[in-house]
Amino acid sequence: xxxxxxxxxxxxxxxxxxxxxxxxxxxxxxxxxxxxxxxxxxxxxxxxxxxxxxxxxxxxxxxxxxxxxxxxxxxxxxxxxxxxxxxxxxxxxxxxxxxxxxxxxxxxxxxxxxxxxxxxxxxxxxxxxxxxxxxxxxxxxxxxxxxxxxxxxxxxxxxxxxxxxxxxxxxxxxxxxxxxxxxxxxxxxxxxxxxxxxxxxxxxxxxxxxxxxxxxxxxxxxxxxxxxxxxxxxxxxxxxxxxxxxxxxxxxxxxxxxxxxxxxxxxxxxxxxxxxxxxxxxxxxxxxxxxxxxxxxxxxxxxxxxxxxxxxxxxxxxxxxxxxxxxxxxxxxxxxx
Amino acid sequence: xxxxxxxxxxxxxxxxxxxxxxxxxxxxxxxxxxxxxxxxxxxxxxxxxxxxxxxxxxxxxxxxxxxxxxxxxxxxxxxxxxxxxxxxxxxxxxxxxxxxxxxxxxxxxxxxxxxxxxxxxxxxxxxxxxxxxxxxxxxxxxxxxxxxxxxxxxxxxxxxxxxxxxxxxxxxxxxxxxxxxxxxxxxxxxxxxxxxxxxxxxxxxxxxxxxxxxxxxxxxxxxxxxxxxxxxxxxxxxxxxxxxxxxxxxxxxxxxxxxxxxxxxxxxxxxxxxxxxxxxxxxxxxxxxxxxxxxxxxxxxxxxxxxxxxxxxxxxxxxxxxxxxxxxxxxxxxxxxxxxxxxxxxxxxxxxxxxxxxxxxxxxxxxxxxxxxxxxxxx
Ligand SMILES: Cc1cc2nc3c(=O)[nH]c(=O)nc-3n(C[C@H](O)[C@H](O)[C@H](O)COP(=O)(O)OP(=O)(O)OC[C@H]3O[C@@H](n4cnc5c(N)ncnc54)[C@H](O)[C@@H]3O)c2cc1C
Numbered sequence: 001x002x003x004x005x006x007x008x009x010x011x012x013x014x015x016x017x018x019x020x021x022x023x024x025x026x027x028x029x030x031x032x033x034x035x036x037x038x039x040x041x042x043x044x045x046x047x048x049x050x051x052x053x054x055x056x057x058x059x060x061x062x063x064x065x066x067x068x069x070x071x072x073x074x075x076x077x078x079x080x081x082x083x084x085x086x087x088x089x090x091x092x093x094x095x096x097x098x099x100x101x102x103x104x105x106x107x108x109x110x111x112x113x114x115x116x117x118x119x120x121x122x123x124x125x126x127x128x129x130x131x132x133x134x135x136x137x138x139x140x141x142x143x144x145x146x147x148x149x150x151x152x153x154x155x156x157x158x159x160x161x162x163x164x165x166x167x168x169x170x171x172x173x174x175x176x177x178x179x180x181x182x183x184x185x186x187x188x189x190x191x192x193x194x195x196x197x198x199x200x201x202x203x204x205x206x207x208x209x210x211x212x213x214x215x216x217x218x219x220x221x222x223x224x225x226x227x228x229x230x231x232x233x234x235x236x237x238x239x240x241x242x243x244x245x246x247x248x249x250x251x252x253x254x255x256x257x258x259x260x261x262x263x264x265x266x267x268x269x270x271x272x273x274x275x276x277x278x279x280x281x282x283x284x285x286x287x288x289x290x291x292x293x294x295x296x297x298x299x300x301x302x303x304x305x306x307x308x309x310x311x312x313x314x315x316x317x318x319x320x321x322x323x324x325x326x327x328x329x330x331x332x333x334x335x336x337x
Numbered sequence: 338x339x340x341x342x343x344x345x346x347x348x349x350x351x352x353x354x355x356x357x358x359x360x361x362x363x364x365x366x367x368x369x370x371x372x373x374x375x376x377x378x379x380x381x382x383x384x385x386x387x388x389x390x391x392x393x394x395x396x397x398x399x400x401x402x403x404x405x406x407x408x409x410x411x412x413x414x415x416x417x418x419x420x421x422x423x424x425x426x427x428x429x430x431x432x433x434x435x436x437x438x439x440x441x442x443x444x445x446x447x448x449x450x451x452x453x454x455x456x457x458x459x460x461x462x463x464x465x466x467x468x469x470x471x472x473x474x475x476x477x478x479x480x481x482x483x484x485x486x487x488x489x490x491x492x493x494x495x496x497x498x499x500x501x502x503x504x505x506x507x508x509x510x511x512x513x514x515x516x517x518x519x520x521x522x523x524x525x526x527x528x529x530x531x532x533x534x535x536x537x538x539x540x541x542x543x544x545x546x547x548x549x550x551x552x553x554x555x556x557x558x559x560x561x562x563x564x565x566x567x568x569x570x571x572x573x574x575x576x577x578x579x580x581x582x583x584x585x586x587x588x589x590x591x592x593x594x595x596x597x598x599x600x601x602x603x604x605x606x607x608x609x610x611x612x613x614x615x616x617x618x619x620x621x622x623x624x625x626x627x628x629x630x631x632x633x634x635x636x637x638x639x640x641x642x643x644x645x646x647x648x649x650x651x652x653x654x655x656x657x658x659x660x661x662x663x664x665x666x667x668x669x670x671x672x673x674x675x676x677x678x679x680x681x682x683x684x685x686x687x688x689x690x691x692x693x694x695x696x697x698x699x700x701x702x703x704x705x706x707x708x709x710x711x712x713x714x715x716x
């Protein structure tokens with residue numbers, strides 16, 4: 001048992017934080033919201049050059065050949081800056097799925113030229129669809145890989161404008177199938193868990209950043225002649241949110257390990273991660289908004305960029321209550337009806 | 338070495354050894370409450386049994402009665418201990434709080450003198466920090482220790498000393514420099530409770546048993562070599578102790594995992610659909626607490642330290658315990674009020690969790706000020 005990340009992982013995280021601090025400030029997130037694709041192709045390329053985009057792809061296919069335990073800290077970093085790029089869709093979910101089922105379709109993914117997203121029936125509005133070059137889509141129990149020109153998109157507006165949800169239509173054909181039957185079922189279940197887990201990691205980063213913003217503001221904003229951060233009502237609200245976050249992180253890290261090792265309890269571990277992280281981000285968002293007062297309630301202030309991603313990801317891929325139910329179904333016996 | 342959440346063969350073997358011994362040796366009938374004289378001595382006898390088999394303080398060095406295992410193995414032992422339904426640790430304030438502090442701050446003589454006897458339960462220790470006017474504001478301590486040649490003369494009053502009614506020794510915080518401001522001028526002193534001038538008055542707790550005590554000191558003479566750490570530096574020593582208490586040692590996950598497992602059993606016996614989410618949330622919290630503790634000890638083993646984060650831990654375990662116990666009582670429905678049910682004692686004890694070891698309000702202040710960097714407030 002060694003529940004601590006090694007120096008390589010910490011160094012990689014620090015390097016990614018450096019890059020994102022420079023390249024993905026709130027103004028950059030706003031620019032992505034206003035763009036066609038919903039993200040910056042240039043920043044995606046920079047992430048690819050660092051190895052982040054292809055992290056989960058085998059070295060033979062141009063990636064780093066790492067697993068979820070190598071990705072989890074970088075997803076937290078993505079959350080800290082509300083990264084608009086499709087790190088969840090491509091790196092956490094799409095790439096490992098293609099690696100297992102259709103490695104020949106991985107061309108250009110690690111280099112950042114081919115953006116991948118995965119649409120599962122569980123969540124009919126596919127995230128990152130507008131900017132994707134290759135879409136893996138579940139349809140009638142099979143998985144299909146379809147290139148962007150062969151799909152029709154009907155945009156669905158998300159509270160997080162960077163998500164670019166869309167309903168996707170395409171013509172299923174024998175040539176588009178990459179998995180069917182049991183193989184497809186298992187791949188869909190795994191992709192779902194990867195989505196839920198990766199969202200959890202991003203949610204932890206979002207919560208961390210929102211608490212940081214709130215603490216900074218509480219030090220600087222004065223009322224009644226003192227910094228508002230000296231009021232206990234403010235302190236205790238932020239402290240409670242920090243406790244929630246601190247206990248969410250190890251649960252999310254354990255889920256990363258369980259996915260990487262194909263643990264038989266993977267689903268329970270992922271559900272715990274999503275339940276804790278969704279609640280931690282929700283609590284951090286509420287605390288941060290309250291501490292900011294009216295300024296936090298404006299479009300102009302940056303807080304909403306983070307809150308909205310937190311709300312979107314908290315609801316996507318099963319919210320906290322849904323995931324607690326999934327744990328309960330595994331841990332408690334069902335009642336006779 | 339990369340993240341690895343599987344137990345090694347050695348760790349699994351250690352777990353198996355502990356499990357086998359505990360299954361064979363844990364008393365079949367629960368002991369009487371250690372808050373009674375009879376129960377206290379039964380628990381002391383159990384501590385001896387544990388010690389003689391090498392299980393009293395597994396993470397301590399062998400020379401002091403331990404087996405020198407690492408902190409991961411200590412967590413494993415704790416899981417097995419509570420899983421086996423073994424008795425509560427009557428010596429806990431000594432074993433888990435004073436013990437680690439002695440190892441950090443004690444002289445070689447003090448370690449050799451106190452640790453092996455503590456491990457064997459020859460001496461059972463209580464903690465004498467709180468005073469009638471020094472609770473959350475611990476730096477307001479007024480009990481005096483005056484240097485008089487090679488002795489300190491102690492006078493004053495300590496209160497809320499857990500298991501103080503029957504304990505042998507007390508580790509107390511005393512004011513050595515009355516001119517110094519607040520937390521400067523305090524000193525940690527080790528006091529045998531059978532000395533002339535010491536009066537121990539038991540106090541009945543919420544459950545009616547004498548779980549804690551007041552300790553009155555009138556001109557009690559204690560040799561200088563029973564001072565722990567430097568004179569006037571007792572606050573630093575106490576904060577190290579409190580760090581152990583809140584952070585890792587006092588409430589290991591095994592205890593709450595066992596409670597969560599019992600809660601699930603209770604659910605199976607009397608399922609109530611409206612409480613399903615509360616039951617599973619409690620079980621998940623115990624799991625999350627376990628993971629958090631493995632992460633903390635892994636960090637410590639890799640050379641890290643534990644600071645104000647220990648306050649985060651303290652809030653979590655105390656609120657979790659209350660949630661687990663009160664959810665179980667709600668599952669009992671109207672039997673919840675019936676004395677002697679399986680949960681009432683645990684619930685009553687859990688109610689004190691947010692108060693002792695520094696109240697949760699004070700912990701929230703610590704988190705806000707030391708982790709989030711918010712300015713200190715007046716109160
Ligand atoms: C079961 C039990 C066992 C104990 N065992 C021991 C022991 O073995 N040894 C020992 O020395 N002590 C022990 N204590 C005492 C314990 O440490 C104190 O009760 C605790 O520190 C609080 O002090 P107090 O009771 O005087 O409450 P007070 O400090 O008077 O607090 C009363 C209320 O005011 C709140 N409050 C106080 N200050 C602040 C602030 N700055 N900000 C916000 N809220 C505040 C508190 O949170 C609390 O809700 C034990 C207590 C209990 C209940």
